[in-house]
Amino acid sequence: MRLKLAVFDLDGTLKKVRDPYVYLHQRLGTWPQSQAFFSDGLAGRIPYEEWLRLDAAMWKGVPRAHIEALFRQNPYLPGARETVQALKACGVRIAIISTGLLIHAVQVQADLGVEYVAANEILFEAGRVSGEVRAHIPEGGKGAVMEDLLARMGVRPAECLAVGDGESDVALFQRAGVSVAVAPHSDLVRTAADIVLPQPDLRPLLDRLRAFDPTLLEGP
Template sequence: MVRLIAFDLEGTLVKSVSSWVELHKKFGTWEKGKEYAERFFAGEFDYATWAELDALLWRGHTREEIMEWANSVEYMDGAWELIEFLKENDFKIVILSSGLMCLAGRIARELGVDYVFANELIFDENGFVTGKVKSVVDFESKGRILEELKKEFNPELTVAVGDGYNDLSMFRVADVSIAINPHEGVEGDHNVESLHEVMEIIEGLLE
């Protein structure tokens, strides 16, 4: 019987806080990026518009510069062990990130997860950022994507693991939600401080 687990990426499986914020800081565009974030949360424009406004600030930077950052991001303690445990116990493993595919794709390949969803910067034929973004995961998408995967696999158990407001939509869809070092106001069925605790909870669910 198939089981399904969906992970947020940043702050959950890896030590990056936000692809968007960290690239703003790398490229010296954080002041404008912070302004765009405030305007998004004030309801001035939708997520796809926000993503492209951010990406426009990086136009002319290269894929190599982006990947230099993405390849520097470290795993949370226990990430590899947890993923191996899940594979051994018949879980389909999904990464759902409202960050960027440059990081999410790298982590998905290295860990060997089944599915990865994230937003993609569009590069031109010479590898420069164009300012366009393929927007896949906004603040509500995680729940919709997880719901579709549940319909496809009809799992006996669905677990969601994350830390932020944009994870609440997948928490609502999962049978069991686990909040790891959650942001203020974010709660799961279980609140934990490490991926080792996540593994303990899942071991308990399988008994």
């Protein structure tokens, strides 16, 4: 069945860095201080939005332009641009659903011509991080976002491709006709996917899709 929509995770799937929060802490010099709550957040002992707010509070006052510049330094995976453009040429609409940050996702949206993005927000006031947040996609929340997206776009799950690298992406895989795990670090992710790319490299993706089902990329 021909694909109509491809839903990508962002961090570790289209871009190299797997955790944008750790990345910002490391680049902004706040990583040591963040350890006070990092393990609690990872273990789910504090609500996801509170964890995000604690992160943002440590970046309060940082210029928006500096955050944008740091994310610009995070490279795309090999083949990311070409894969997205090739899918679009086949009539496939592109979306990003990420538990990462919207400021990063909209950069990728502009770079690649992505139709739809959903991610979490750190808020800005007078061009600087305010310390406030909007948690649109908590950990474990990608599935509901994808269901809403499919309904609004009028796309059936069988017509959708999901591509991700982490355990939160399994919810995307479960709602797609075809799923691809990119360099998965977890057996849960690996076994949930129809196709596994063992390296963080999207260049083999199109050929793997055609081998899996030649009708997927037949074009508009």
